[in-house]
Amino acid sequence: MIRFCLLFLPLLLCALEFKVATYNVENLFDAKSDGNEYEEYIPNNKHGWSDAMLQIKITNIARVIADVNADIIALEEVENRAVLEKLNAALGSKAYPYTFYPNKKERVNIETALLSRFPIEKTSSLFMKDQARGIHRVTLKIDNKTLDVFINHWPAQKEKEDERLMYATTLHNFLIKEEKGKEYLLLGDFNSPYQVQKDWGMGLVNVLNAGDKNAFLYNLWYDLPQDQRYSHSYGKQKSTLDHILIPKTLSDGKGIDYIPSSLTVFKKPYMLDDKNDPKRWQISDRGRGVHQGEGFSDHFPITATFHTLAF
Template sequence: MYGEENLFDAKVDGTEYEEYKPNNKHGWNEAMLQIKIAHIARVISDMDADIIALAEVENKVVLEKLNAALGAKAYPYLFYPNKKERVNIETALLSRFPIEKTATIAIKDQARGIHRITLKIENKRLDVYINHWPAQKEKEEERLLYATTLHNALLKEEGREYVLLGDFNSPYQVQKDWGMGFVNVLKTGDKSALFYNLWYDLPQDKRYSHSYGKQKATLDHIVIPKTLSDGKGIDYNPSSLTVFSRPYMLDEQGNPNRWQISNRGKGVHQGDGYSDHFPLTAIFHTVND
């Protein structure tokens, strides 16, 4: 899972964030796009994962450009949803396994949906649910909508193998009311919970993938049902969750070296940096029947 921070193309589509409108005072253009793609591709290439979920991609065209930049490590199977007109960015998936089918769970009064991608892995199937929930600054009621809708959808998945991942914009434990939807409604948590949040594999002081100033947070999550630890089909390798980082991805404080835009993100693209999120990786394996 990689929140690669606002991968926009260099064409005017009308839904760009102000700083990603091409060929204006912010300096976003095709040349700057190629630099950013090269930086994201470097991280993905070093991760070398079989499945990559991305959180902030403008369209399928720019996703294909990113995939092409991976060269010999390009992925044979790509997913990008049918994006609503008013949506700036959407989630996407790169896979080395065939995509059998896809579906989108619409959320009432919300722009982005939750996307289910069914992968064929050897002779087994895995449903990957990719999420990007409303940001922390939005009301918790909006994230509660996502949590309730996803929880109800998963009631139909009983006995199946699936993984929930993405930027849930929620902490792994409730902070005041922030995270109520993710923790209490979706029912994520430690191994006593309905769904196991892989953050609990790590010591508490290592549980973060995002930083803003001095604030560190667990906005990104990989969550599994009990069917991924039952010794059948596909299983999670215990304690394999990793917050992926390399020296080039760190700032001077050891936090994510985000893509640099001057004047607190309102100025000019600098052609430097990577993302304000570290990727999360986890290892799964197939079990011989």
């Protein structure tokens, strides 16, 4: 996807174009038991999770990632580094040269990860008290420019909004203190809608201040018509759990900039169920039964394109 371009912008020259994506891969566990798995992913029990099922899951997810063809892709719900490396290897010639997987807290089942075509300079993590997953900062070198990528997977909708507020407050304070004037982006599964629904989404919108172009962070969902703003479905509910958020430094004509209106919800016919929603990984009996060996994820990937500027 990396492309050098000769497109002249007003007084500026684009040097390098690259694509960023985020994708919740829905419970990518390995086939080894270490005591932290969800019941249906304990290998070789009544649910039928096994090496063979894992290989099907990896093949399916790798197909999506290869088709997305992003230069930087954040992944959510990955059990460990070993299964991340299996997934990367399944990409064959499209495997990524640089990977990131965090040091998990004890007894945490799934975390986030990153695949990159750009070198990783350094990494760090923000951990919240009594919260399982961290927020992870991966610093990338892109065309001699530095970009901090913050990977998020906030607590699920069924949890109290107070937990997501904790993530939002921690992250907002860090951005104000450490990232002022820098080029960075936030992406991942925030388990929040792009607008507050009752109390749900207060952390994202009110605390992190993510919204339209007047907000502290621009939520790229606003680039799409309202009826196209969704990447996840559950029953009849379509929602924007996944987000890509950018500060004003990524639209200031310096260093690295977002290409306006490039946000895309990535979906191909093979990824759709009979309602044109994400064809999630199939487990019978509403997820309590047996793995069926088909499907992908209950999320669609979302992508956005950026470019570096020659000066």
